[in-house]
Amino acid sequence: MADKRDYYEVLGVDKTADEKTIKKAYRKLARKYHPDVCDMPDAEDKFKEVSEAYAVLSDEDKRQRYDQFGHAGMDGFSAEDFYQNVNFEDIFQGFDIGNIFDMFGFGGGSRSRGGSSGPQRxxxxxxxxPITLEEAFNGCEKEIKITRSELCPTCKGSKSKPGSNPETCTKCGGTGQIKEVSNTFLGQMVNVRPCRECGGTGKIITDPCDVCHGRGSVRKTKTIKIEIPSGVDEGNHLRVSHEGNCGEKEGLEGDLIVTVHIKKHKKFTREGDHLYLEQQISFPQAALGDLITIPTIDGKKMEFKITPGTQCETVYKLKGQGMKSVRYNNRGNLYVKIKVVVPKKLNSKQKELLNEFAEVSGDEIKHVEKGLFDRVKDAMK
Structure with missing residues (x-):
């Protein structure tokens, strides 16, 4: 997933593009890269890429997931899940769409869109x-509440009231699918779609369960603990297996995808595994040098040497004092930017010493005369 391009970039549309614009962009690119007309070596890969982008962005639910979670939001979708809402016949009039279904693993010249009789994930x-930067550094355990679908405890997912059995659908004969044959200039095209009568299950629930009302599942809220690894960064996705919605017909549960957000820190800013800290020092400290104490992300104080003659905006690098890495057994760096603070008010002794310093340094200080407003202000004091 990490190597995939942004779907909007693939189609060349803005994130605010409407359905019509997205379809128009896909039609143009898909016809350009269709294997029947394009002899580029990577035509099939290009065609699959634009088709996947369109399949996601043309579906309201998938597009919403993608906008919020990126490619991680598409985890768990099969090829049929991606393309089940794409009307290839409408877009590729005059092309052999059987080749398209072969490319996506649907098989032959038939188009199957559901009706699976086996377990479904x-x-x-x-x-x-949300976590703090310190929690991201150390790793932590968090409790979160989730609401998910679980198998109905009464009917165990059968959807029927205990003691009753569903009837075989007479429309599809229990297959869950309806085959439609259409004649085209390319020959006969077989289109397989889910049976509308039974919803692709092959069964008709005549006596639905009183608890789940024939859905086979119920919504439940539960609290679970999740482990946040040290070094986790803003926007990282954590996957918790089998904590998603329950499957159909004894299928495995889906997963829980947790997106991490790191709260803004008062002192440190972060870029990757590196941390940045602004440290204020006085003019004498900058000129003479000093040994000061600075904070670190692990909560300890660290002695830090200011070199004599340090200029404002000077950046010191402290190796290995940044964030821990999720992937590697090391730490980033801490970069300390120096801010020399000039006092706004000076007492007479400070002024005398600074004037003496300027005289010794050969600097001619031209004192600014106070204006009327400043003199009135001083008089009021």
């Missing part, structure tokens, strides 16, 4: 969690 669910 449950869908993933998504949530977000």
């Amino acid at each position: 449950g869908s993933d669910i998504y949530t977000e969690i």
Whole structure:
């Protein structure tokens, strides 16, 4: 997933593009890269890329997931899940769409859109969690509440009231699919779609369960603990297996996808594994040098040497004092930017010493005469 291009970039549209604009962009690119007309070596890969982008952005639910979670939001979708809402016949009039279905693994010249009679994996669910920068550094355990679909405890997912059995659908004969044959100039095209009568299950629920009302599942809220690894960064996704919605017909549960958000820190800013700190010092400290104490992300104080003659905006690098890395057994750096603070008010002794310093340094200080407003202000004091 990490290597995939942004879907909006693939189609060359803005994130605010409407359905019509997205379809128009896809039609143009898909016809350009269709293997029947394009002899580029990577035509099939290009065609698959634009088709996947369109399949996601043309579906309201998938597009919403993608906008919020990026490619991680598409985890768990099969090829059929991606393309089940794409009407290839409408877009590729005059092309052999059987080749398209072969490319996406649908097989032959038939188009199957559901009606699976075997176990089906449950869908993933998504949530977000805020943590502090210190928690991201050390790693932590968090409790979160999630609401998901679980198998109905009464009917065990059968959807029927205990003691009753569903009837075989007479429309599809229990297959869950309806085959439609159409004649084209290319020959016969077989289109397979889910049976509308039974919803692709092959069964008709005549006596639905009183608890789940024939859905086979119920919504439940639960609290779970999740481990946040040290070094986790803003926007990282954590996957918790089998904590998503329940599957159909004894299928596995989906997963829980947790997006991490890191709260703004009062002192440190972060870029990757590196940390940045602004440290204020006085003019004498900058000129003479000093040994000061600075904070670190692990909560300890660290002695830090200011070199004599340090200029404002000077940046010191402290190796290995940044964030821990999720992937590697090392730490980033801490970069300390120096801010020399000039006092706004001076007493007479300070002024005398600074004037003496300027005289010794050969600097001619031209004192600014106070204006009327300043003199009135001083008199009021």
